[in-house]
Amino acid sequence: MGVLRHKSIYLGVFLAWLALTLAVLAVYAGMALSQARQDHQRLHQQFQDRLGYQFAGIETALEAFAAFQSVPRNHTFVVDRSYARQLLVRYPYVAGLQLIRRVPAADAKRFTDAMRGLGETDFRLHTLDPDRQPLPRKANYYPVVFSEPANPATHGLDVAEVVGTMPRESQQVIVTRPFRLPGGELAYMMVRPASFAMTPEETRRVAPLTYVGVLVKTAPLVPGLSAFPAGLTVSVRRADQTDTELVHSASAAASALETRWFPRLALISRVPSSSQPYVLETRWQLGWSTLDRNVLTMLAGVLGLLLLALLGIVRLARLRHFARIREAAKLAHMAAHDALTGLSNRRTLDVALDRSVAQNTPCSLVFLDLDRFKPINDNHGHDAGDHVLKMVAERLSLCVRANDTLARWGGDEFALLLPGDMNAARERELLRRLTQALMEPIRWGEQSFSIGASLGVAHYPQDGTTVKQVLQAADQRMYRHKEARRSNPLAPPPPLAGT
Numbered sequence: 334m335g336v337l338r339h340k341s342i343y344l345g346v347f348l349a350w351l352a353l354t355l356a357v358l359a360v361y362a363g364m365a366l367s368q369a370r371q372d373h374q375r376l377h378q379q380f381q382d383r384l385g386y387q388f389a390g391i392e393t394a395l396e397a398f399a400a401f402q403s404v405p406r407n408h409t410f411v412v413d414r415s416y417a418r419q420l421l422v423r424y425p426y427v428a429g430l431q432l433i434r435r436v437p438a439a440d441a442k443r444f445t446d447a448m449r450g451l452g453e454t455d456f457r458l459h460t461l462d463p464d465r466q467p468l469p470r471k472a473n474y475y476p477v478v479f480s481e482p483a484n485p486a487t488h489g490l491d492v493a494e495v496v497g498t499m500p501r502e503s504q505q506v507i508v509t510r511p512f513r514l515p516g517g518e519l520a521y522m523m524v525r526p527a528s529f530a531m532t533p534e535e536t537r538r539v540a541p542l543t544y545v546g547v548l549v550k551t552a553p554l555v556p557g558l559s560a561f562p563a564g565l566t567v568s569v570r571r572a573d574q575t576d577t578e579l580v581h582s583a584s585a586a587a588s589a590l591e592t593r594w595f596p597r598l599a600l601i602s603r604v605p606s607s608s609q610p611y612v613l614e615t616r617w618q619l620g621w622s623t624l625d626r627n628v629l630t631m632l633a634g635v636l637g638l639l640l641l642a643l644l645g646i647v648r649l650a651r652l653r654h655f656a657r658i659r660e661a662a663k664l665a666h667m668a669a670h671d672a673l674t675g676l677s678n679r680r681t682l683d684v685a686l687d688r689s690v691a692q693n694t695p696c697s698l699v700f701l702d703l704d705r706f707k708p709i710n711d712n713h714g715h716d717a718g719d720h721v722l723k724m725v726a727e728r729l730s731l732c733v734r735a736n737d738t739l740a741r742w743g744g745d746e747f748a749l750l751l752p753g754d755m756n757a758a759r760e761r762e763l764l765r766r767l768t769q770a771l772m773e774p775i776r777w778g779e780q781s782f783s784i785g786a787s788l789g790v791a792h793y794p795q796d797g798t799t800v801k802q803v804l805q806a807a808d809q810r811m812y813r814h815k816e817a818r819r820s821n822p823l824a825p826p827p828p829l830a831g832t
């Protein structure tokens with residue numbers, strides 16, 4: 334209970350509350366982080382499902398167009414265009430379809446003429462550069478011969494760099510690096526042979542004549558993230574080319590403070606696709622939005638109330654503690670003092686005298702008994718007597734030093750214990766002062782009481798070596814003074830009998 338005495342207990346309570354608050358916030362932050370991880374996992378899965386769905390559509394469109402082209406017929410491209418349009422409507426993730434031919438150098442002239450005959454009067458084999466330079470001589474050319482949506486600028490463009498790398502026996506799909514379309518959009522091509530060989534032997538023997546390609550714009554693969562939580566970035570890149578980002582989408586940026594204080598989550602996974610080697614990466618810089626405002630408000634309220642309650646309890650405990658101390662002090666004071674005059678009581682003086690004798694410290698004891706007190710009580714009532722006793726106590730108090738013990742011995746008797754040696758001159762001086770203090774009449778309303786007193790002094794150890802002897806000596810001397818004053822009221826206290 335001693336701690337209640339110090340004001341620093343408030344600081345202690347506050348620090349304990351602070352520790353509890355930090356612990357609660359740490360637990361809540363842990364829960365919020367685990368929830369954020371789950372949310373992130375779910376978001377990542379959503380993007381992955383969406384990509385898987387889109388890639389499956391792209392692959393299906395490519396396969397369907399390839400199958401369609403494997404049917405041999407005389408081309409005017411009218412049927413091809415009609416079929417390609419249907420595919421583009423059915424698979425909106427596909428931005429365009431192309432048809433590519435393998436043309437041996439020896440056939441180049443005849444092939445160009447045939448294409449011009451089909452209506453493309455401008456047709457020629459050319460490179461990718463803006464001036465459409467003619468192609469150098471080589472064994473095979475791989476020009477684009479058809480595109481939907483129609484883009485005659487690409488017709489005749491040699492894509493040998495992509496298709497020419499395909500092994501003869503391969504039926505596999507080639508996925509190009511991403512490139513910019515004339516409009517600035519990022520896209521990539523997926524190309525595969527259109528002819529389906531029936532046996533591996535046939536595949537090895539006959540190089541494919543026709544190839545089909547799908548053009549995929551990358552931006553629509555990932556939606557805009559404006560409706561998603563801040564700090565989220567989604568990117569898709571080729572698994573084998575980590576520097577090639579296909580698409581990158583981001584929600585609102587996290588603040589600098591959030592970047593510094595909140596963790597960043599990252600998930601990377603392979604996009605489920607049989608032909609397209611992409612990885613999906615989602616990063617989420619957590620921030621304030623990760624924390625539930627309602628939970629924080631509730632925690633702040635509960636913890637705030639807890640702090641107020643704790644401080645209130647401590648304050649109450651302190652008030653009670655000090656009230657108990659005051660009560661104990663009051664009881665101790667009452668046990669040691671006279672209720673009427675406020676002077677020490679007989680017990681206190683006894684204890685002080687006992688201590689002096691026990692420690693063999695010289696001291697002097699004065700007994701003082703009032704004269705003619707009983708008639709005041711009898712004639713003017715107890716209140717008058719009480720008033721006189723209080724006035725006497727007050728006047729005697731003015732005659733003593735701080736370390737003297739002035740006590741009401743009982744009734745109209747007072748006692749004074751003075752520590753230290755006392756010679757005859759000092760004793761005379763003391764008795765004179767005490768007598769004089771009581772000479773002035775005491776007023777009570779209209780009344781005025783003249784009070785005299787008989788005094789007896791005894792010195793330790795000269796007049797007695799025990800408490801009892803000292804008390805007896807002082808008492809005896811006081812009675813002798815009382816007797817002396819019967820004949821002469823102004824007689825001084827006589828010396829002790831036998832001294």
Ligand SMILES: Nc1nc2c(ncn2[C@@H]2O[C@H](COP(=O)(O)OP(=O)(O)OP(=O)(O)O)[C@@H](O)[C@H]2O)c(=O)[nH]1
Nearest residue numbers: 702703704705706707708710715716718719744745
């Ligand atoms: N008013 C009042 N009277 C008290 C109190 N205590 C004791 N007395 C009275 O004090 C009186 C003391 O009696 P005495 O010592 O014979 O009175 P006295 O008239 O001084 O007699 P002598 O000492 O012989 O002169 C008694 O009447 C007690 O009732 C008190 O607290 N208040």
